[in-house]
Amino acid sequence: MATDEAAGLVVIGGSHAGHQVAIAARAAGFEGPVTVLSDERELPYQRPPLSKAYLMGKQPREALLFRPAAFYEEQGIDLRLGVSATAIDRAAHTVTCDNGTVLSYRKLVIATGTRVRPLTVPGSDLVGVHYIRTLADIDAMLAELDRVKSVVVIGGGFIGLEGAAALKTMGRDVAVVELADRLMTRGVGKTVSTFYADHHRSQGVDVRLSTGVERLEGENGQVTGVILSGGETLPADMVIVGIGVLPNQEIAEEAGVDCANGIIVDENTQTSDPDILAVGDCAQFEGRFYDGSLRLESVQNATDQARTAGATVSGEKKPYDSAPWFWSDQFDLKLQMTGITVGYDTEVIRGDVAAGEFSVFYFKGDTWLGTDTVNQPANHIASRRLLDAGYALSQAEAADEGLALKELVKAARKGG
Amino acid sequence: MPKVTYRQHDGSEETLEVRAGTSLMLGALTGGVEGIEAECGGSCMCATCHVYVDEAWLDKLPKVQVLEDEMLDDTASERKPNSRLSCQIEMSDALDGIVVELPESQI
Incomplete structure (x- = not known):
């Protein structure tokens, strides 16, 4: 079987997670070729503005791109646009592409994301x-x-x-x-x-x-x-x-990599095959922020997992352990969410719901799961940091309007 | 076109033309300036486009809004009085010549 270059890092997928893996690998000192395959014809671009600023004509097309083409060249990242991976041969350590190319890999990262339902x-x-x-x-x-x-x-x-x-x-x-x-x-x-x-x-x-x-x-x-x-x-x-969306996990499944609702990875984003990693929307994982395994469709998850993967393929350890966060802009409202709050039984509310400035703290029993804020960014940031620190916020603390969460963050950081 | 000088933490500088109406964050990214992450794409959600604005230009900038103020408390490198998020600074002719310094780290 012909290979067209020495084995290096191959990333399948060129969106938020995929392009970031390549950048993170270079930042972590990965040596050898880095190839990113993207089935889209665009340079890697931001998806969140698509449903907002880009749709409304407020953000021009070129302003969606993460980086200019020259950046990837300078970083030694071989970006192949309009190319899909079709199969992985784990024994041979190769990836076959729809244009007939066969790439050898030392490490392979699957960042195929999702497709719409x-x-x-x-x-x-x-x-x-x-x-x-x-x-x-x-x-x-x-x-x-x-x-x-x-x-x-x-x-x-x-x-x-x-x-x-x-x-x-x-x-x-x-x-x-x-x-x-x-x-x-x-x-x-x-x-x-x-x-x-x-x-x-x-x-x-x-x-x-x-x-x-x-x-x-x-x-x-x-x-x-x-x-x-x-x-x-x-x-x-x-x-x-x-x-909704469905994870693009077929290429992993067909290669015999363990999958469920997503490609199953550990805290280093490694799959059941340690030379194959998966990151972003297509990866399913367990962590301390949710009781069970989950798959997250978010910029934060894509970016943070990509950094972990970049470190892992470079022989470093940077386990993925950040509090999940999300945002949604609708009209003039800023909705910010942190934590995984499904399964909550109690909402504790701060602020003024009718006025459109409020925060909701979610609890399951005594356990704080996370916080949604509407036009209250301070509570969002503080909640993120408290979750990261493993702070067990009580319902009484959540309800106390006079207690600035920022102060708890300082205390938690000092204590930690 | 108005110009922006981006000064790296190591002191090296790049001066770029940035179209009026474009953010300093985007100007840096599209111009290939390193040292800005901008994970959230300019939604003022991540504090990874942190810059220190040259003192001479501070007063010419729009005031820090609540969201930016909160995010600035969350930067990876120390927040200083001249800290701003570059996604919130829109280029204009009045800012022609502005100098911003990039922090040691964004993440």
Whole structure:
């Protein structure tokens, strides 16, 4: 079998996690070739602005790029765009690409991310039905937007709601259809869900909860409406689907690497094959912030795991152990979340929910799980640091408006 | 186009033209200046685009907003009175010639 270069680091995937692995490996002193394969044709770019500033035309395309092309050259990172890996041969330590190239690896990092969960109801393939995942997805939306008056967003998660807020701000009629009885169920608790439903409605978004979609209808192949589970039709010149993502783990699975809901990794991001690592949205792991294993779809997780992987492949240890954090910008609201709060039983609230400046601390029994803040960044940062420090915040402390969390951080750091 | 000088921790300098309306963070990244991470892409969420602004230019900058102020408490390198997040500083003709120093570490 022909190989086209000496064995080095090969990274499959060139998004947040993938490109960062290469940079982190070089920073950690990795010697030998570093190759990053990306199935997209763009230089590595930021995804969060896609559903926000880029969609609204506030952030130009070139401002999405992490680094200019020259940066990768200077770092000795061979970025191969528009190339997909198709198979891993673990015994031979090679990766086969869709262009026929076979790359030898000493260490292989899988950073394949996720793909959107497709809508499957009748009419899902009509023109005007869009997903928010890649730059190409948004460019396709933007190309149609001039003639779009009504938008229906299917799925009331972060992506769908950010898209809804952006399009409403751009003057479109927007409806959001969510199957669950509240918004952003996977990410936030009830108080925050209710606040966001109210806020979207106050901005003129038609929010439908506990509502399914029967089918999409169209004319001449173009979507014209969304038929809801109750039989009602919402007019739509554009439909945006945001109903979750699926991990791209097949290439690992087919190579016999252990997978579940994601590619299973340890604290050094190594899979069941120590020469193969996985990072970012496609990796499943256990940690002290969640009882069980989980897969996180976030910038923080991608970046921090990538740094760990960069160290691991370079023979260093930098175990991944940071408190998870997330954010979502909708209208003029800054929602910041830290910790994994699913399964909570008690919410402790600080601030003024009605005024849109508040924090919710989540507890399961006496255990503090994490915090969501709306326009209260101080409590977000302090919560992140307290989680990192392993501080056991009590419900009484959480409820005490007079207690600045920042002071607890100082004390926790001193003590630690 | 207005110019920005980025001074590395080791004292080396690079002067770049940065279009008005573009952040100093983005100017550095697209110009290939090292020493800025900008993990969150300019959302004022991560404090990894920390810079020390040359004192002579401090008064010409927009005031530090609440979110930036909180994030600045979380920088990897020491916060000083002239600390700013470069994603929150938009280039303008009035800032032509500004000098910012990069901290020793962002993470």
